[in-house]
Amino acid sequence: MKALRWEALGDTARRPAVVLLHGGPGLPDYLGELAPMVADIAPVYRYDQRGTGGSPWSGTHSLARHVDDLAELLDAWDVPKAVLIGHSYGTDLASRFCLRHSDRVAAMLLMCGPFVGDWRTGYRAERRRRMSAAQQERLDALAELPQRTEEQEVELLTLSWFTDHADPGRGWHWAAQDARRRRPVNWSMNRQLGRDGRADPLDAHLTDLRACLPARTELLGGTEDPRPIAALEALALRLALPLTRIEGAGHEPWLERPDEVRAQLRRFVGGAVAG
CATH class of the missing domain: 3.40.50.1820 (Alpha/Beta hydrolase fold, catalytic domain)
Structure with a gap:
């Protein structure tokens, strides 16, 4: 090992x-x-x-x-x-x-x-409920890219993670921080x-x-x-x-x-x- x-x-x-x-x-x-x-x-x-x-x-x-x-x-x-x-x-x-x-x-x-x-069915539905249509569309577009720039990766992770939190405002802040700290994925x-x-x-x-x-x-x-x-x-x-x-x-x-x-x-x- x-x-x-x-x-x-x-x-x-x-x-x-x-x-x-x-x-x-x-x-x-x-x-x-x-x-x-x-x-x-x-x-x-x-x-x-x-x-x-x-x-x-x-x-x-x-x-x-x-x-x-x-x-x-x-x-x-x-x-x-x-x-x-x-x-x-x-x-x-x-x-x-x-x-x-x-x-x-x-x-x-x-x-x-x-x-x-x-x-997963309930999870996906709740994630979508917590996101706007524009956020979901942007997340889907980023996920489909064969390669992403650093800023695109940060944006994808922020969009992916902010719905994990009960408070959407603080959730976005925490997700944006973690998108740079918990790297590379x-x-x-x-x-x-x-x-x-x-x-x-x-x-x-x-x-x-x-x-x-x-x-x-x-x-x-x-x-x-x-x-x-x-x-x-x-x-x-x-x-x-x-x-x-x-x-x-x-x-x-x-x-x-x-x-x-x-x-x-x-x-x-x-x-x-x-x-």
């Missing part, structure tokens, strides 16, 4: 450790705001998934390879069991890791995912892992996942996420898990409700460490 860029916050001699798994796929790590919320309770590790940020990679991406990466990083950090906190696609990665390495998962918090079943990785996920959907493994989940596993989601909260509610029922709803927050609830998210993370990690 080529070296992956990672960093730790807190006393790395303490166990268990927390590992934050960012979403995308194809984005560099963006969960730096979450790590200080709990680093006094347990050490927190973050890393750029291969092919993103400071983690170089050329070749084919697969979900299995990314699961192996996490196992190898835990070995490198001398972390036998970790508290996994995944966001968005990171919840899919955490779930697939648990399916293969349940003995290495002390607890798991799944934030804003994973979404299973036919959630590895679109090839995004497509390859997307194909891999469609060929082997997590939906097909929910019975096995329920059987191997650690005792302390929870879901958390923003009620204003364009991805329907009903999909997380259905998943919570199928996996027999508690779901915390963050009112008035979108796909990145720590931006709109930081105090509530901080309290939930500290409660969860504190319980995992004590348990």
Whole structure:
């Protein structure tokens, strides 16, 4: 494995450790705001998934390879069991890791995912509802370009991401910032892992996942996420898990409700460490 860029916050001699798994796929790590919320309770590790940020990679991406990466990083950090906190696609990665390495998962918090079943129909409809006709037309035109300039890429990402937030004004501001910070986007990785996920959907493994989940596993989601909260509610029922709803927050609830998210993370990690 080529070296992956990672960093730790807190006393790395303490166990268990927390590992934050960012979403995308194809984005560099963006969960730096979450790590200080709990680093006094347990050490927190973050890393750029291969092919993103400071983690170089050329070749084919697969979900299995990314699961192996996490196992190898835990070995490198001398972390036998970790508290996994995944966001968005990171919840899919955490779930697939648990399916293969349940003995290495002390607890798991799944934030804003994973979404299973036919959630995309509702998601696409809500995204369009939050956009003007001109914005949708511009987004479609940018997406169809075989190559984009830097400013066109920033515009595409801003249009793609601003609907993730409950407040459209602040959402546009956050999306425009992230369109320049969360770069470059590895679109090839995004497509390859997307194909891999469609060929082997997590939906097909929910019975096995329920059987191997650690005792302390929870879901958390923003009620204003364009991805329907009903999909997380259905998943919570199928996996027999508690779901915390963050009112008035979108796909990145720590931006709109930081105090509530901080309290939930500290409660969860504190319980995992004590348990």
